[in-house]
Amino acid sequence: MQGRAHGYLVRSELLSWGADEWAHIKFGSIYHALRQLAKEGLLTSTDIPDWPGRVDYEITPAGDDEFMRLLRDALRHGNNRSDMLGAALVLLPALGRDEAVALLRERVDSLSAEQGDLVARVRDATSEKQERAHIRELLGLWEHSAASQAVWAHELIKRLEEGEYVMAGEETSS
Known part of the structure; x- marks a missing residue:
């Protein structure tokens, strides 16, 4: 989002997102990750001659x-x-509005299928032996999580369709 950046700027940006609370990032590993991404050809690295040790x-x-x-x-x-979804939400404006809506609709379909599978698994767990019946509580938690995520995704789709947020390719209103 910044174009060119150094490790400290990346760290600051992540902190502004609250990523330290939901992404389980060890900030000391940012520099290692940046070097590794450059090694893999996903980033370029440029030493800054006027600032020894700084790499953009x-x-x-x-x-x-x-x-x-x-x-x-x-x-x-x-x-x-949840950390992957959190990052995707922070970076959502990198997508065009129509693509974001289409991807979120795929998410709703995926969640609906998952929810249906979990309902069946809860039913099966209910009929199991008593010593394993508590497993249905975990399955029920996952089923409720899928249901609430689907509701949330529908609401986000609605907000996007109503024009909330500036998305890729759109002008910001001043």
């Missing part, structure tokens, strides 16, 4: 492709890690 990073076309793949997958799949 910029996303490459391959890095942009991987970023968009991860963003799309985090939005479309219902039962993924």
Whole structure:
């Protein structure tokens, strides 16, 4: 989102998102991750001669492709890690409005299928032996989580369709 950035700026941006609370990031590992992404060709690195030890990073076309793949997958799949969904929501404006809505509709479909499977598994767990019956509580928790996520996704879709948020390719209103 910043174009070119150094590790401290990346850390500051993550902190502004509250990522320290939901993404389980160890901030000391940011520099290692940036170096590794550069090694993999997903970022370029530039040493700053006037500032010894400072390295600026910029996303490459391959890095942009991987970023968009991860963003799309985090939005479309219902039962993924909360940190992946959190990151996708922070980065949602990188997508066009229509694509974001379509991906969220895929998420709702995924959650509905997951919910149906979990309802069947809760029913099966209820008929199991008493010593394993408590497992239905975990399955029930997951089923309720899928249901509430689907409601939330429907509400986000509605807000996007009503024009909330500035998305990729749109002008900001001043």
